[in-house]
Amino acid sequence: MTLPAGFAHVLLALGMPVLMVGLVNRTKAMWAGRKGPPLMQLGWDLLRLMRKRPVLSVVATPLFRTGAWVVLAASMLAAMIAPNLGRFAPLEFNHDFVFFAYTLALARIFLMLSAMDVGSAFEAMGAAREASFTAFVEPALFLLVGTAGVVTGHASFAGLIGHLHQAESFRWLAPPLIVVLFILLQAEASRVPVDDPSTHLELTMIHEVMILDHSGPELAAMQYAAALKMTIYAGLVAALLNPFDPLAAPLACVLFSACAMAGVAVVVGCTESLVARLRMRLVPRYLMLASALAALCLAGAGWLTRP
Template sequence: MLSLLLIILAATFFTGIIIRTKSVASGRKGPGVFQPVKDVIRLFKKGAVYSETTSFVFRLAPTIYFASVFVAMLVVPFGQSKGIISFNGDFIFFAYILGIGKFFSIIGAMDTGNSFEGMGASREALYSMFAEPAFFILMGSLALLTGFTSFQEIFSALHLGSSISYALAVMAAFVFLMIAMIENSRMPLDDPKTHLELTMVHEVMILDNSGFDLGLIFTAGYLKFAIYGAIIFNLFSGTIAYQYAIPMFFGMQAFLAFVVGMIESFMARFRMNHNAQFIVVLSSVSLLIFFGALLVSGKFI
């Protein structure tokens, strides 16, 4: 329950901080930190335009996409306190429930009969296929390291004792951050602020969405960032008491948003056909973590 509240709170400012960082880095003042939330509220108040090509799939897709992210959020714990859903192997459920959201956002985009949206859909399908092994190998190594198979147990048992485990945690944080970037189609893979449809991934998939549906999609995106931020925080939190952990949580989320903003400000987007390679690199980093976990648990002889 606690994690749910905290993640929702973090989601309200995460994307705002990214945008603010980018504005400041490029010498502008930029909108307020809560501007994205205001945008969404405005969208919720608007009517909608639907393409005549679309069917019920298009109208259903944003809702299911949002619901999948929302339910995934219920799985994520906060330090010692469990998420609302917690069981052995809950991270499998986490990945697969996000999968059904992706499935719907892809077919929702394809429903418009627009070539641009097809482009985005095809890329999204491919990238998420590549990103998933990285997540599973990473969670597998954490499970190996701790001997548990649920988010909450893994994170509360994750003791950062030796220097190797610190290195592992940092690498894991990197992988999670990159997965968050892929999931949200952010910078090294996709430029959300580009104006060329040919080079978009996520933005181009939602060209035809408007009003309430678009608001849901945006909110889901904000939540996704905060979810991954919470997971990264959990990597380091261990058994810290709540009165310290909660401020640290928000500090961490803000810091991550800042990092994302900096990456987006000072990095160019990859060429489209290099994206797949980059995502596969993530799996290899996860494999490194796995070998590290083997080292720590003394399985290497």
């Protein structure tokens, strides 16, 4: 790992979540005819929450407070494995995409455990929905990785995603794979149409209902972790398209990734402004669409690369 590329990756992965949320909110405000909050509003909100004293339920155990920091730590670890700069990631080894997937799964487990620890029926309902809906995420992710593996022959996450654009079949593989990553972003980051982060009706919430009892620094950790997950998948979309080598041309690579991730945030904001949230019974079908598209890509890649 070279120091400039590693520093650029860490700075991009940990700094973009605040800007990503700001771009989403500003885009939604423009569609509504409003000025909207400042682009860095999430950063000020996180600082404000860090200075507050948390209010805890009388039935909460130490697991409740610990869970928020495990969710944040697991999300940050996943961000170090995700190749936001294309062919490079600070933590890179063979089959690291398996570790990446189950690091995010660990974050989901502790998110659900924290929600159930306070004994709230509403939060337990959100945890059940989270477990049900995100079960459709991992098959789509591994089918996507399998497609990249068939085409590129690499075994690491950075090699799979970063070299995919060099393949002859990239032109027809890229659009459906970008759609798959965008659906996974909506599921992991709890965005419309899978979930609505701005809703206040407990009966329709998934992620937000699970953090109702969090406050102060723990709430800040949960909010930043959710923004970080959106940034991770936006970074994967950018890495899929990034033609620059992060070791040979780090500045061009970083600028392209940042602009592409900002573009994904604008698309998320437009989607949330123009598309209504799906009914609960339709969410699994929507998430299965990602698996179906990834499976078709895997079958097509296997057919084209047959001897």
